[in-house]
Amino acid sequence: MAERSRSLWLRTTSARPDPPLTVERITAAAVELLDEDDVGQLTMRRLADRLGVGTTTLYWHVDTKEDVIDLAVDAVFAATPPPPPGDDWRADVTTLLTERRAALLRHPWSAVMRRRPAVGPGFLSWMEFLQATLTRAGFTSRDVTAASWVLYSHVQGSAASQATLRWSVAERREGQLMLERHSASYPTLAAQRHLLDDDWDTNFALGLAYVLDGLTARAAAGAT
Amino acid sequence: MAERSRSLWLRTTSARPDPPLTVERITAAAVELLDEDDVGQLTMRRLADRLGVGTTTLYWHVDTKEDVIDLAVDAVFAATPPPPPGDDWRADVTTLLTERRAALLRHPWSAVMRRRPAVGPGFLSWMEFLQATLTRAGFTSRDVTAASWVLYSHVQGSAASQATLRWSVAERREGQLMLERHSASYPTLAAQRHLLDDDWDTNFALGLAYVLDGLTARAAAGAT
């Protein structure tokens, strides 16, 4: 009896070394792969290898590589579900965006790969929370729409710029030298020294404040 | 003599059917190719064909395909040089961004390909004008930096979203149906109907107004 159950265990683990392939497992493996080397070296062959499966098997679960990327991008959205709504809309928006930004910095490829905002469940829940918050705060439908897109661009863009403008020390020095050599053309940039080495936490917070202040002012003015 | 010059012409045109290959010609051809089919079907082989040159010849002028893309992206910046500065900073910023947006909509690939804001001369001149305008308006160095990045994200993001969210009629109807089927999860999005079919001119203008209003308020408050 003991003998039998041991052999069953052994048999089970060797016969089904992996759980059955699902879209979820494909998505998880894709995120893993993209996290590992940011270059976007995601390959259908590598992905299949990682899952212990023939390359062509993927195509039964997924139509195209584009699909895999959309799934991965949406998974990052889903990884930070919207917080419970509070009674301060500015705080709610700030929390939502701050958490989104943290997720983007954890998975820089999903900020840099600017494909269609894949309208998967993750993105939709995120947008729903954002627009619901703004609606509850009393903004016009037009303002809600416009504001949600500026805010979306702001998180995505800020994370993408931060991720792609990460220079080596040598590049930074070389870049600053280049700016100074052409300081006739770029006096402001050369003098300011912020272009190549910057505090993105502050840039993000200040930018968010501008948008929220502008929105608040517009509401107070009782616009359309 | 006439005979001789005619034959010279013939000889010249057949012997040098194309001007010599330069980075400028490569860039122009790349922009052309990218404009033709948005999918990003830019290929070193296709590019070489277009230029009437062997594929490997490109690699004498350029290190990598990435370089070609960077050049093309910067060329779009350079195509809309900054306007002459006026005395109203808001108007100057608005003009700069509006023209940039028009250029992005003409070359959608350069909004969608979100690689490093290629720090070529086109981008640098653009940023220089933006930051110089804000500096002249009296903003803090910190505000200038933060504001220029929100504004950058806003144009780029708005153009990219507009370009990638361009659905077919069928997709739009299907999408709206999907939202309504899940209206328990997405009540705001389903009710608002703006997500899939929207007025991007208005979204852009309103978003810009929020940022500029927020900035103005901050300056008036005499912040750091």
Added chain:
DNA sequence: ACCTGAACACCGTTCAAGT
């Protein structure tokens, strides 16, 4: 229903070689 290997039509890039 799910998985497979072989094959097709491509890629970007390198290299030794030409003028």
Added chain:
DNA sequence: ACCTGAACACCGTTCAAGT
């Protein structure tokens, strides 16, 4: 200095076939 063809080591995707 500038250009070339052949070749390398890959790609995504399809297809006929297996269980």
